[in-house]
Amino acid sequence: MYKLNPSPQAKAKLSELINSKYRKGIENKLEALEKDPSNLGKPIDNRPFGDYYINAGNRYAITYIVDENKKRVDILEVPRQEKLHKLLLDYKFPY
């Protein structure tokens, strides 16, 4: 089991989501992060947005770093899912 360590801005966004219709989804994600963060998330590769991300709700993603030594998950940001996907995966320069 891992401890969760949200940044203030991630905490604020998660609070907003958990007090909306996405409550169950966010609860499930946090519980899953606590149990198995590395296998749960998709790797961010070498981009400076964290180590992994998971999709949360329909519109947002959670980016985070896993510290295996301290058994800790640093939750960094809750960016718009489409924006993160564009930055990580979808966008291709034409040259």
Place this chain on the structure above:
Amino acid sequence: MEAAILNPDCYSNMPLIPIISFENQWKKISTVEKVMKIITNKKSIASAKNLDKALGHCIDAIYGMGIKHTAQLKKSLKFFYEAKVSIDEFVDYLSGYIMDDELSSELFELLKSHQSKLEYIIDYIELVLLTADAIKKTKKQKKYYTSQELIAELVA
């Protein structure tokens, strides 16, 4: 395209380079102002080390568009950060840099016609800076949560 020279008083530590405005495209993007406020406000940046990292990735993103002089651009961005120059000055500088003579006219046309590339860079810079800030703040915290503890605190 119209060429101008940087104000030597403001940029006394930098080599003068030609600045060319291209329809003020950057100024039309509202996010620019938001991002530049983050860049120019030292309190919101995690540390000089993190700023270097953030700027490095910013340069990588711009480099992907064909900019050659990454080292100089990085130095210049640091200068802007330290000098807290205005958003307009930064925008003028960066757009001038993108219009460096070494870049092809084809790239210029692409920049003009594909606004999404500029938005991509801005999104990239914004998320890099927010992440750097988040890393700093999470490291400072002493309280760690189980999922149930966190959920209980998040629920209003």
